[in-house]
Amino acid sequence: MAFTLETFFLNVLAIILTILIGLYTYFKWRTKHWKRIGIPYLEPIFPFGSLNNPIVAAESLGRQYQNFYNTAKAKRHKHVGIYSFAVPMYMPMDIELIKNIMQKDFDHFVDRGVYYNEVDDPLSAHLFSIEGAKWRNLRVKLTPTFTSGKMKMMFPILVESGRQLKEAMDAAIEKTQPVDIKDFAARFTTNVIGSCAFGIECNCFKDPNSEFRKFGKRVLLPQGLDIVKAMVALSSPSLTRSLRLTLVPKEVSEFFMKMISETINYRESSNVVRKDFMQLLIDIKNSVKDDKGNGIGLTFEDLAAQAFVFFVAGYETSSTTMTFCLFELASNPDVQQKVREEIQEVLAKYNGEITYDALTEMKYMGQVIDETLRKYPPIMFLNRKCVEPYRIPDTDIVIEKDTVVVIPILGIHRDPEYFPDPERFDPDRFSEKNRSKMTPFTYLPFGEGPRACIGLRFGVMQTKVGLAVLLRNYKFSLNNKTKTPLKLDPFSFFMSIEGDIWLNAEQVSSK
Numbered sequence: 001m002a003f004t005l006e007t008f009f010l011n012v013l014a015i016i017l018t019i020l021i022g023l024y025t026y027f028k029w030r031t032k033h034w035k036r037i038g039i040p041y042l043e044p045i046f047p048f049g050s051l052n053n054p055i056v057a058a059e060s061l062g063r064q065y066q067n068f069y070n071t072a073k074a075k076r077h078k079h080v081g082i083y084s085f086a087v088p089m090y091m092p093m094d095i096e097l098i099k100n101i102m103q104k105d106f107d108h109f110v111d112r113g114v115y116y117n118e119v120d121d122p123l124s125a126h127l128f129s130i131e132g133a134k135w136r137n138l139r140v141k142l143t144p145t146f147t148s149g150k151m152k153m154m155f156p157i158l159v160e161s162g163r164q165l166k167e168a169m170d171a172a173i174e175k176t177q178p179v180d181i182k183d184f185a186a187r188f189t190t191n192v193i194g195s196c197a198f199g200i201e202c203n204c205f206k207d208p209n210s211e212f213r214k215f216g217k218r219v220l221l222p223q224g225l226d227i228v229k230a231m232v233a234l235s236s237p238s239l240t241r242s243l244r245l246t247l248v249p250k251e252v253s254e255f256f257m258k259m260i261s262e263t264i265n266y267r268e269s270s271n272v273v274r275k276d277f278m279q280l281l282i283d284i285k286n287s288v289k290d291d292k293g294n295g296i297g298l299t300f301e302d303l304a305a306q307a308f309v310f311f312v313a314g315y316e317t318s319s320t321t322m323t324f325c326l327f328e329l330a331s332n333p334d335v336q337q338k339v340r341e342e343i344q345e346v347l348a349k350y351n352g353e354i355t356y357d358a359l360t361e362m363k364y365m366g367q368v369i370d371e372t373l374r375k376y377p378p379i380m381f382l383n384r385k386c387v388e389p390y391r392i393p394d395t396d397i398v399i400e401k402d403t404v405v406v407i408p409i410l411g412i413h414r415d416p417e418y419f420p421d422p423e424r425f426d427p428d429r430f431s432e433k434n435r436s437k438m439t440p441f442t443y444l445p446f447g448e449g450p451r452a453c454i455g456l457r458f459g460v461m462q463t464k465v466g467l468a469v470l471l472r473n474y475k476f477s478l479n480n481k482t483k484t485p486l487k488l489d490p491f492s493f494f495m496s497i498e499g500d501i502w503l504n505a506e507q508v509s510s511k
């Protein structure tokens with residue numbers, strides 16, 4: 001018996017060792033890629049390549065890419081090769097190279113190369129992740145959804161959410177100080193997007209455990225195995241698909257699918273029409289009909305995935321922007337006062353009402369948001385995938401098909417060559433005069449080129465509504481419960497801080 005057990009363990013050990021040696025040999029061979037191609041690279045370490053161990057990550061991926069950018073830039077490299085595990089990734093740093101990839105030679109870089117799986121994980125197959133002709137067709141169909149006319153049409157929903165925000169803040173500051181501004185901003189944007197993308201009135205202020213809030217948080221805060229799956233997906237979307245790993249948690253998928261299906265059925269059977277994204281998606285579906293009169297312009301899965309991405313991409317990005325903006329305004333009272341005065345001046349011309357045109361007139365607030373997005377871009381890096389071999393202009397170096405490109409937004413936004421004294425919060429960088437001097441493609445909070453953010457207008461508009469409501473009514477200062485300097489959450493793909501941002505809020509008389 002003892003002999004058999006011993007043999008068994010020895011065999012297991014031999015198998016494990018053989019696998020490890022095999023993996024190590026493969027790793028060593030694969031990570032010769034950049035040397036072979038002739039691109040400077042960061043020395044990879046088995047098994048994570050250039051990256052930190054994702055389970056005990058000390059830094060977020062965005063921050064790690066920023067570090068790679070700084071290291072390679074200090075050596076005056078124009079680009080650098082990195083490895084995600086053993087998978088080679090190309091990081092251009094020279095702005096001309098970035099411009100070529102994102103715009104001029106976009107046809108070589110149409111896809112993002114991120115995971116999606118239409119069959120096993122239908123909500124993942126949305127505009128952000130899908131590829132090739134399917135992406136092009138859908139982008140054309142969805143673009144009219146985001147015109148300024150459509151934004152104006154949805155504006156009343158934002159005003160109503162603004163009213164709920166003020167009501168909740170009034171109630172909160174009467175009871176307790178300081179306020180957790182990250183939580184307030186997240187509830188506000190969840191209300192807005194929940195209402196616009198799904199037509200569901202989810203007053204997250206009155207119902208803090210609203211399912212929207214719960215599932216919204218669940219999608220963005222990967223837990224345990226989710227983190228490993230996300231890392232595998234980032235390194236190899238095709239392997240993730242072959243293994244049939246799903247990234248959208250099952251309970252989240254079931255919740256959204258059920259809700260979307262019920263919403264469509266209700267609207268179609270009761271002829272209810274609402275001015276929101278969901279209606280625009282239903283209209284696209286019904287713009288083409290089959291013989292039986294069923295709308296086939298979009299399949300149910302396609303429609304659901306787009307509503308889902310509007311929700312995920314729309315609520316966290318804007319709430320992060322509002323949060324960092326209010327943190328900076330609390331830390332820079334002069335800037336805060338200047339924005340408040342602008343809000344009061346402009347609103348006085350509009351009978352005190354927050355309207356689309358009034359917000360457009362608030363130029364300084366626009367600068368403050370631009371500077372917030374520079375210092376704290378919610379999406380800290382961009383991906384593109386090379387879809388056909390690409391010769392880097394003026395060199396003999398060819399980037400192979402399927403290579404993933406990483407554009408390090410955070411690194412560029414905090415590069416003193418483009419933004420002197422980058423840690424300083426200075427909205428004047430974005431005055432009309434200074435903006436015209438800015439090097440194109442160094443400011444990328446919404447990306448650039450044909451694959452840039454489709455929801456830019458909506459994102460800025462909801463951020464402006466939230467800020468206008470808060471700043472016209474309250475004066476904010478930093479509470480010492482907020483841990484400074486802020487530390488980025490190492491497990492979050494979006495820019496997010498560890499812990500909360502606590503502000504003191506004092507009522508001001510609104511004009």
Ligand code: HEM
Pocket residue numbers: 127128129139309310311313314315317318321373378379382383444445446447448449450451452453454455456458459460463
């Ligand atoms: C402050 C708010 C926002 C920021 C900072 C932001 C940022 C971004 C960035 C950086 C990208 C990638 C662009 C690229 O690769 O070049 C992106 C793509 C996208 N965003 Fe946004 N976003 C915001 C708001 C929104 C909103 C409100 C929506 C929808 C309601 C939205 C929907 C999307 C979609 C669908 C894509 C994929 C576009 C495509 O691949 O064709 N975003 N966003």
